[in-house]
Amino acid sequence: MFGIGGSEILVILIIALLFLGPDKLPDAAKQISKGIRDLKKHSRILTQTIENDETIGGALRDIKSALRGDEIAPRPVKKPVLQNKIEGEKVAELAVDRMRAVQESLARAASERPDFWSVVGQIELRVLVAVASKCLAAGVGELVADFRDLKARVPARSMWDSVNSEARFTLEPYEASAAPAEQAAAKALLDALAALAAD
Numbered sequence: 389m390f391g392i393g394g395s396e397i398l399v400i401l402i403i404a405l406l407f408l409g410p411d412k413l414p415d416a417a418k419q420i421s422k423g424i425r426d427l428k429k430h431s432r433i434l435t436q437t438i439e440n441d442e443t444i445g446g447a448l449r450d451i452k453s454a455l456r457g458d459e460i461a462p463r464p465v466k467k468p469v470l471q472n473k474i475e476g477e478k479v480a481e482l483a484v485d486r487m488r489a490v491q492e493s494l495a496r497a498a499s500e501r502p503d504f505w506s507v508v509g510q511i512e513l514r515v516l517v518a519v520a521s522k523c524l525a526a527g528v529g530e531l532v533a534d535f536r537d538l539k540a541r542v543p544a545r546s547m548w549d550s551v552n553s554e555a556r557f558t559l560e561p562y563e564a565s566a567a568p569a570e571q572a573a574a575k576a577l578l579d580a581l582a583a584l585a586a587d
Contacts, residue, residue: 504542508551511535515555515577519562525573532580539584552585 392400401413408416494513497506511534518524518531539548555578563574 504538504544504547507538508535508547511538512551512554516558519558519574522566522570524562524566524577525569528573528577531577535580535584539587543587545585545587548581548585548587552581555581 404416405413491510491513494506494510498510511531514527514534515524515531518527535551559574559578563571563578566574
């Protein structure tokens, strides 16, 4: 176990006995034993989760097969989840409680330690909610104004490039399949973010 032999364990037990005393040693041993069991249990759960995951587990299986010299069959590439939902596959409803918890968490982060990412995260969440509820057109003007206001306070181009990339990931598939008014709103927001990233 961990490269520790019997004599090393004996020395550790004697030192523990000296420091803890004979009364506390059994409780300490139980706690250490419980901690090791919990660690092994969580390690097993994590390993199973990774192995059962189609993306990560599949990649690991492919690597193991390649190391053994087996031929790897190509796996189909999945579309992003949002694109699947927009294309007509069962559109997931927003979990209102979960969304509220995320909004509260972002608001708390922005008030406790206001930085660019906590503030822009609040605006991005509003974009996601508008896209999920298919009402981006109703609030696009306010969203663009909020992004521009933040750009005036934090002009760092690299940060805005990241915001633009994230928005493109969400808005481009939405723009391609939404109603005409929503398409125009998505395009307006994408154009505004591209301009902010370019400045």
